[in-house]
Amino acid sequence: MRWDQLFDDLEAQLDAEERRDRDSEVADRTRRERANVELAARFVAALGASLRLRLVTGAEVQGELVDVGEDWLLVRLASGREAVIPAAVVTGVVGLPLRASSARTARRFGLGYALRGLSRDRAPVAVTDTSGHVVTGTIDVVGADFVDLAEHELGESRRTENVRSRQTVPFGAVVVVEAR
Helix, strand or coil: CHHHHHHHHHHHHHHHHHHHHHHHHHHHHHHHHHHCCCHHHHHHHCCCCEEEEEECCCCEEEEEEEEECCCEEEEEECCCCEEEEEHHHEEEEECCCCCCCCCCCCCCCCHHHHHHHHHHHCCEEEEEECCCCEEEEEEEEECCCEEEEEECCCCCCCCCCCCCEEEEEEHHHEEEEEEC
């Protein structure tokens, strides 16, 4: 009778040790898998969700995440307007899901390509830079790493007589490009 109890006790200890090893291995695999998840994949999983983004300027932008690109986000603001935000200027996010999406990936094109669409459409924009300065007008040229903006009032069309100046903004200084 004592042998049965001893063997039962040893069997229970072995089961407990195997369970601990298995739990430890699962936790280690989970940590390794999470270490490979990129922020873009979590943004893709948040498509359609309401997010609050804290930007390098200290400002916060809140809205529905509409699209995600290689290095940019498209957010529909509460005003109904849409804003392109370089991912590099985001310093914090509230509202991201815990898991990444494997069903879809971010668009393969970068910020320049997205801004060329605004330039092509001659859409009036408000560009906020890293200093918090806002320039309004129309994007004339999108280079490899800069935007040339014909500065004019948002209510005016982009005509020579309405253009106050032309300003070049490096991509590295762009925080928000809001289509008006």
